[in-house]
Amino acid sequence: AQSVTQLGSHVSVSEGALVLLRCNYSSSVPPYLFWYVQYPNQGLQLLLKYTTGATLVKGINGFEAEFKKSETSFHLTKPSAHMSDAAEYFCAVSPPNDYKLSFGAGTTVTVRA
């Protein structure tokens, strides 16, 4: 079985500051890991994903995440926050070659001017 824990339900950052969203996973098999973003009144959009290979994954809008097997983590970062980054972010995990994503509870990001 797979599960995801997102640390912190709300994160507030200043514009231009580092964004760091934490995600830890539990999986009985090597996982596939994902970050999705949800803007108000919209569906989820994929930011990035890790399946195999390079552990540092770059996604859209300047986000990246690093898979650390020893720490069972997949934290999401962005060096410089923009006002448009205000949204809810979800970490998700699935077994390899499976179609069932398990989502974390989500982290809401607010960006202060």
Added chain:
Amino acid sequence: DAGVIQSPRHEVTEMGQEVTLRCKPISGHDYLFWYRQTMMRGLELLIYFNNNVPIDDSGMPEDRFSAKMPNASFSTLKIQPSEPRDSAVYFCASSSRTFATNEKLFFGSGTQLSVL
């Protein structure tokens, strides 16, 4: 492509009424998923289909919920009778067969259901 299309965007109904949510997946996608999002439980997978066949409905909360996919371009999620605790945002998503390795899950904009 117009993306995954869900209707209605908002539904307000009274307890005991039947509710039908609709989804049109992206053309060519052969996997379709129904998710429910609530504050208390987050995003939960209810059921998913492959080539119009339900593969896993273990997330369907109870017999009041049913889902169908009569063809590759249409799916419904029905709640009968509805209860206030069913109030949530229901998302439909679709993906192609290579989802696990190369592709991604495309979500619709959701249906906000309020059961009074």
